Amino acid sequence: MKFFVDTAEIKDIRDLYETGLLDGVTTNPSLVAKSGRNFKEVIKEICSIVPGPVSAEVAATDYEGMIAEGRTLAKIADNVVVKVPLTIDGLRATKTFSKEGIKINVTLCFSPNQALLAAKVGATYISPFIGRLDDINLDGMQLIRDIRQIYDNYAFTTEILAASIRSANHVTEAALAGADVATIPPAVIYKLADHPLTKSGLEQFVKDWKATGQSIL
Ligand code: E4P
Numbered sequence: 001m002k003f004f005v006d007t008a009e010i011k012d013i014r015d016l017y018e019t020g021l022l023d024g025v026t027t028n029p030s031l032v033a034k035s036g037r038n039f040k041e042v043i044k045e046i047c048s049i050v051p052g053p054v055s056a057e058v059a060a061t062d063y064e065g066m067i068a069e070g071r072t073l074a075k076i077a078d079n080v081v082v083k084v085p086l087t088i089d090g091l092r093a094t095k096t097f098s099k100e101g102i103k104i105n106v107t108l109c110f111s112p113n114q115a116l117l118a119a120k121v122g123a124t125y126i127s128p129f130i131g132r133l134d135d136i137n138l139d140g141m142q143l144i145r146d147i148r149q150i151y152d153n154y155a156f157t158t159e160i161l162a163a164s165i166r167s168a169n170h171v172t173e174a175a176l177a178g179a180d181v182a183t184i185p186p187a188v189i190y191k192l193a194d195h196p197l198t199k200s201g202l203e204q205f206v207k208d209w210k211a212t213g214q215s216i217l
Contacts, residue, residue: 083127107163
């Protein structure tokens with residue numbers, strides 16, 4: 001499973017990239033607003049840190065606007081993936097971009113039918129939002145399972161990018177459900193490494209090693 005980090009914070013991206021765990025980055029207008037940075041500048045900087053896919057979302061909601069903005073974003077760096085909303089205009093823009101060789105992340109997916117449409121028009125990634133479905137008492141993870149089955153039934157190559165991940169459990173469940181990618185907030189990525197038995201076991205090893213009085217170097 002590939003890991004993308006869901007943030008526009010440069011320090012978090014740099015730190016995580018150094019761990020070797022990061023395959024890409026996703027941003028959205030809310031995350032860019034939170035960063036306080038100029039959109040195109042921050043996308044350029046992220047692309048210079050992470051060589052993998054970096055999703056940058058269009059602001060327009062009409063086809064012509066999405067095409068103009070998407071082409072502009074795609075020129076920022078070779079690894080930009082243009083993110084468009086799952087609307088009829090967004091799907092039409094996806095079809096156009098896929099013919100032009102521009103990679104597309106179709107976002108705000110909340111149903112299997114929406115995911116089917118995105119695959120039909122050649123989306124590179126489909127982003128089902130797990131947490132936001134859970135928030136309204138629906139089963140976000142079932143959506144991942146349903147999309148996996150539909151894509152496998154027809155050998156669609158669109159990658160399932162599990163989004164709106166809120167917990168370490170979400171990551172485990174998305175991996176079990178066959179998501180190709182998870183886009184995860186920085187704090188949740190670090191939590192994946194945590195285990196109380198690892199912590200207590202390491203404390204004991206450090207203590208016992210000190211008692212030997214030895215040094216490896
Ligand atoms: C990623 O592409 C999405 O924009 C993001 O995961 C949304 O997460 P949220 O529901 O926690 O805002």
